[in-house]
Amino acid sequence: MQINLKVWRQENRQAIGGYKNYSVSDVSEHMSFFEMLDKLNNELVRKGEDPIAFDHDCREGICGSCGVTINGRAHGPLRGVTSCQLHMRSFKDGDTLVVEPWRAASFPVIKDLVVDRKSFDRIMESGGYVSINTGGTPDANAIPIPKIDADAAFDSATCIGCGACVAICKNSAAMLFVGAKVTQFTKLPQGKVERRERVKNMVAQMDAEGFGSCTNTGACEAECPKEISLTNIATLNKEYLKASLC
Amino acid sequence: MNWLTTFMNSSIGKKFTMGTSGLLLCLFIAQHLVGNMMLFGGEALFNSYVATLSAFKPLVRIIEVIISIIFLSHIISGIRLTLDNKRANSSSYNVNTGSETSSFSSRTMAITGSVVFIFVIMHLSTIWYRFQLVHGSGSYYDIILGDAVGFGNPIYAAFYVVAMILMGVHLKHGFQSAFQTFGVSDSRYKGLIEKMSMIFWLVIPAGFTWIALWFGFIAEAI
The missing domain is CATH 3.10.20.30 (Beta-grasp domain)
Incomplete structure (x- = not known):
């Protein structure tokens, strides 16, 4: 052809x-x-x-x-x-x-079709990790995690950070990416410990990088190659509201 | 209060202001529609309803100020978010496929909101302003149905209908979007939010539209 x-x-x-x-x-x-x-x-x-x-x-x-x-x-x-x-x-x-x-x-x-996505790296550096001492690798059944939470965390963790969500958003918002990263930690026991500081730092960095804000059009969810759901943005919002106001 | 300033200036904080003020305005229009429905009860009922409200003038004035503050905060946060988003999205694509990936109502919030804003200004400067001038035996009902600024004026009635339809389009996205901003749309309340959304984007605007159509065009024709 x-x-x-x-x-x-x-x-x-x-x-x-x-x-x-x-x-x-x-x-x-x-x-x-x-x-x-x-x-x-x-x-x-x-x-x-x-x-x-x-x-x-x-x-x-x-x-x-x-x-x-x-x-x-x-x-x-x-x-x-x-x-x-x-x-x-x-x-x-x-x-x-x-x-x-x-x-x-x-x-x-x-150059040409290559863009600089270091802004995503800086958002991850601001809180996209677990810094508490989690000890050695535990047996899989040592820390009981409800299946619904384990599945939700895994779904969020499938985000590959490609930036399609930002690219297609009319506001160039990075909230699907940040939402997925926040959610994957929030659903798991080791990640819950630092949830408040994590979400505040990641949102602050996201704003500092100049990304827009979500107007819930759903274009990011439609275009995400890993089909990350908009519920990750709802979780991000909920976590941020709780961390900031409660 | 540093934490509050940080929150209010964050992208999610601005969205929170947008959603909260939007939902409060939804409650106001629901109450407003109930009042407007009194028109179907005839002149005496409608006039006595407005006269009863006027008896609590200081309270009404306080509520008006609160609604104005809510309305202004909705507009200001909307403008701030729009400007932030324009800065974030510096250049557009050669091929734009927004219609394939997002709804019409979600992409036109600024336009539909602006038309509703123009309508509100016009509504306040005509109906609301004339209501303040009524004393003694004056009829509020006549102002609403009159030829000057009421439904008797076909241009005003037609604009009223257009504004209410666009308000419905605005709320189709806006109502459920507020709950997404509050982070509750991923919960067991999703079904309830969708049902409530239909009341606010369809039933209430349809109620206002029906009143304008009935008193502006239909009642006279039959």
Whole structure:
């Protein structure tokens, strides 16, 4: 199949970017979206042109490194799929795909489709951990945890921190990400101990990084490749209100 | 009070102000609709209802001030949040797919809220203001149904209908969104919140709309 691409190209942080059109021929429907970009990049390198920069690592949908918007959808048109796990069979011969980097003031473009997501790292540094002494590895049944809490904590912990929630939010809010990180700890005994300071510090850092605030449109939940639920934002709000007011 | 300042200036604190003031305003419009329904009881009933309220003027004035403060805090926190969010979202996508991932009502809160604000200002400067001038045998009922600023004026009645429909769109997202902000939408109350939401976004705006349609257009025609 033949795929037409309109890709955001930007030399560096300071440069003013723009769209550039490409056409990729002989694209197999079995190729992943990134393998198609690899093919294009090989052709660009052969012609002596600068290849398109994009973030990727595991290409198995679990590391959270990748992320581009394709025709305005974070990670492309499928639900619950990362950019790297998107395959070209999702598109038709002759399709034109507009490929853009995550767009948010707190995710500045480094080059082409690569954005700086260190703001997420700084939020995690502010409280996304357990610092109490939890001792050695206990037997699995030593600390009873209700299954409903264990499952909820696991669901939240599946957040890979890719930033799709911020990218698609009209307010560039990071509350789904922060909500997932707060919830995964809050549901578990070891995490509960520091819940109050954790949520206050993480929200303060989130605000300091310049992320917007949630208007509960639900776009983040719809686009999250790990299908993190909006209830994580409700939990974040509840934890923050309790920590701040009670 | 440092903790309170920190909270009120945080993104979630601003949302909390937005949600709390919004829900209090919902209670006000529910009460307002009950009062408006008295119009169906005829001139004597409606006039005696407003006259009874006027008998408690100092209390009514205090409540009016409180409602004004709530309304202003809703607007101010809305403007603050909107400005913060505009700063956070510095550039837009070439392809915008908001309609595929979020509801119409959630994306148009600022627009629907602004129209309701214009309506409230107009409503206060016409109906509310004229009510304050009524003394002795004056009829509140005639002001409401009159040609000057009441439902007898088709332009005013039509704008009233449009404003009430947009208020319904605003509350379709706003009511349940407040509970999400309070963190209770993930609990066993979810079903109850959805049912209550329908009362506030559908039943109450429909009640106001019906009054405007009935007294503005239908009652005269039949």
